[in-house]
Amino acid sequence: MQGLALLQRHGQSPRSFEDSMEAPDGLIQEAAALHKFAEAAYTGPLLDFGRNPFLFPCAWLYRQGLLAPWARNRWPILDGDNWWRGHAAAFLKHVNLTPEVLRRGRVNQAKCEAAYFIVVLHHLRSVVVAVRGTETPEDLITDGLCKECILSAEDLHGLMNSSHVHPDVKLSVESSFPHYGHSGILGAAQDLFRQIDGNPGDYDAECKSSGFLSSLLGAGCECDGYDVRIVGHSLGGAIAALLGIKLYRRYRNLHVFAYGPLPCVDAVVADACSEFVTSCNYCTVTRYQN
Template sequence: MAAMVERKPLEAPKNLLEAVSMLAEAMKHAHMEARGTWHLFDLSRAILHAIMDKGKKTVARECSERSDCVQLKTPEILKELHEFKTLLTRTMLFTSRKAFAVFDEEDVLLRKTTARILRPAFTVIRDRKSKSLIVFIRGTRSLRDMLTDALCAPISFEHIIYSHGSEQSGNKKVSGHAHRGMVAAALWVKKRCIPVLLDALQHHPDFKIKIVGHSLGGGTAALLTYKLREIPQFSSSTCVTFGPAACMTLELAEFGKPFIISVINGSDMVPTLSVFSVHDFISEVLKLVTKMAVRK
């Protein structure tokens, strides 16, 4: 059963009343999804299944079964992997004050350390060494982050393709659905980081823009990258995510391959756990129960 698609725009709550109303809406949606099919308690079963499923494919296993997979050992690849490791280390450090010792105070262009519902913690850094402007988005760390995760109803999402100095419209776009809470979070970060990035590019026009995130921050970073690339000055923005939460449908994900890199550790469940995967799991369980009942 496909989840209901939300069409109502979602914005970060401006006060406590809006926050309570938003959470009530999310609980109502979850109840309607569960009614007659599955219960919210089944989510824990789905998570356990994801963790314990020994038959799932890993990257190593799939590559061993394919003839077109090769181990990459070129200096360029090793250099890129080293860059990923540096970004991952910084992403982990940016949950504490220690990370900022790596940069001069003047290179920390914007810093939002306290997360709210649909307002993730993020930091904009000027990295002179790599000539990059980096937006780090923090993953789930607080109850407020978890509530952003919980607003997971699919919502329509499209990316307008920017090319050759002009915005292309009509059929020059890719459409799909994305995680409602992460879309709202990405739009909130976009609104706040654009002025900072534009100002920095005026002083450093040769700098590249990178969006980096982990878990909830990874999904938000990917969606933010789509929206930034619609702006002429940011059309070459790239993204690196670590263990990103499932946040978009396949067509959108396929389109983002040239500019979004997702690094996943083995069978990490976060990138594959979504409303749809839970529905698929419950559907499989119901089919199994039905077969067992027929046999009896």
């Protein structure tokens, strides 16, 4: 409701479903294939409670690896994980992948911080960033910080300075400033951007950084030329969309799949990023028409 109020207050009517179009088959198939990563990001008991309402404690303990503590050293070390590395184990068990694909992640949080997981899929030539949706009290605080805020030039830098965005799209955004977003989601996206790609001030003239993604995707690095996919459900989908806007200048092969995202930007910005952000709602994958 806050998202709708934000659009209405600034004279931008929300688009109806009839104004959107179904995404191409290739995007639909990719969205379906990557959904498991957005789901796996719920490494606490919430996912298991939804699937096993009566036996969820047993299901959660199994997915956390507590029934096989001798396997602890197999799992990657994530920021804020428990001593038996249960969140890493839970994520990998859900997506059914081996430990070496999970390169980085965070599960401990403060206000306006997101839990995330970074996965390298060599067989698909992709790097996937999975952002968790609402699961903890900290996530609820981020949800609740829904006061509108102005999107700064830095927040839209990746969109407005990208050579991949059509000039007419840039003009529509530039001519309609100021633009507005959800303050809690924007804060979480800004923090996550710093976590995985460094500070914007660190960029040189060629827009290079010393961040973690650059260490994977930079020229001559392990994942040079790979696609970048950012996925998230609900709150995680909204954070993923704003993160994608900030990263799009640097990674041309970037696409965001947001599953049931919260409203987080105004309609003009939503239209401007429709080429690289796909919203998946009620099992239907749609994009806004330009």
